Amino acid sequence: DTAVSQTPKYLVTQMGNDKSIKCEQNLGHDTMYWYKQDSKKFLKIMFSYNNKELIINETVPNRFSPKSPDKAHLNLHINSLELGDSAVYFCASSRTGEAFFGQGTRLTVV
């Protein structure tokens, strides 16, 4: 009965492809997030989405676009993948306090 689940867990793809990572939470939280853990292990926020308000980290390339069909889902779509996009991507959700994280998606661009 996973609280925050994301799929796939592993994703290997070629440069230039477009891919999506899906995220669902069953906690009834209003806010969802995408974080990226880079090669130096830093967890950096990419987006937060709360009641149709999207807050974007300005350092995120516009090839990355979050899509939220409803409050329980926040998918991440990436266009024209580059080698530097290889990382672990974490989805998370929260109400007002701590964020709950999914298990991560390891994206490898070859």
Add this chain to the structure above:
Amino acid sequence: DQQVKQNSPSLSVQEGRISILNCDYTNSMFDYFLWYKKYPAEGPTFLISISSIKDKNEDGRFTVFLNKSAKHLSLHIVPSQPGDSAVYFCAASPFFTSGSARQLTFGSGTQLTVLP
């Protein structure tokens, strides 16, 4: 520009002893601080948090201390157990208005190894 810093990439302690993990921050707007634990191939798991109106919060074996003047917080684990071996992330969030999301800024993590 790292606003949250964990200067010790690793820490080893003996089982039963105290583990002390440290974290420093630079942003005066941060008012809410959290510790997460992360095992390999899993997402971070929330451990404990503290608001800036407090200087200590305790939950079982875990205690977080906040020194606002020094912009420093620490996590104490007593007694340490082998199952505590994981990467520990410190995170911080600024004050937010109603309806907005708390965006966490994370440190780089400290690998804790508890030796049996």
